[in-house]
Amino acid sequence: MIVLGLDTCLNACSVAVLQDGRALAHESEVMARGHQERLAPMAQRAMQAAGLGFDRLERIGVTVGPGSFTGLRVGLAFGKGLGAALGVPVIGVGTLEALGAEAEGLVFAAVDARRDQVYLQAFEAGRALMAPDVLPVETACARVAELAMGRSPTFVGSGGPLLAGVAPGARLVASEGADARIVARLAAGRDAAPPRPLYLRAPDARLPA
Structure with missing residues (x-):
């Protein structure tokens, strides 16, 4: 193909x-x-x-x-x-799925979403552990700690440096x-289906009052 x-x-x-x-x-x-x-x-x-x-x-x-x-x-x-x-x-x-596939093992795909938020999704052995989400950095850190359970994961994406501190020994993979x-x-490798945008939050732009 x-x-x-x-x-x-x-x-x-x-x-x-x-x-x-x-x-x-x-x-x-x-x-x-x-x-x-x-x-x-x-x-x-x-x-x-x-x-x-x-x-x-x-x-x-x-x-x-x-x-x-x-x-x-x-x-x-x-x-x-x-x-x-x-x-x-x-x-x-x-x-986030594509970013997560850049590494093996326990992987957190994390993108800095600005406004003290992170786009986050976790994977292990290629399987998603959570749906893609946008979270405050503090909440995202708690989610990482919960899923990592003391292990040393890999963070892929611009949001990794914001979260890696809660997982000692974590590896950071920068990705633009x-x-x-x-x-x-x-x-x-997947069935054909019409693609739909995944926004997760409203746009930053606002119409003039």
Whole structure:
């Protein structure tokens, strides 16, 4: 199966092409904004590097959040539009799920959500121990301590430094965004279903009074 993986939810824009689980091309750029302008050219370059036309794609995987409201909508819109044009399924993958798959054992995918909050999800041996959630840092620390039970977990994502103090010996893995290769791999292994954005909280922007 040939899969295009996309991530635009956090502080990076990442694209990858996988064939039967093997990465043929991967490109990632760190950026706080500008995903909309960079995503299509990056996808085109990735397909060219893989030596494939877009008509060879059999599936598209895209992160659905949590993360930047604008960023996740950019990825979803591009993925859905491309999928509709090609007639291939578009599969949504949680941002925290993709981050959690970057490490083994007990893993906390944690993203700094600002406003003294953290997007958090825990995994062990690839199995989710909790649903993705947005929590005050203090509550997230208590959740980590409860699930870690004295063990030394791995934290993946920008929120790790905010939580690692409650788990002695914890390993920190910095990540500006999800790895599109992992997004593609996860998308290849699940049933097709329309992707839906996962926001977890209301947007920071407010309409003028």
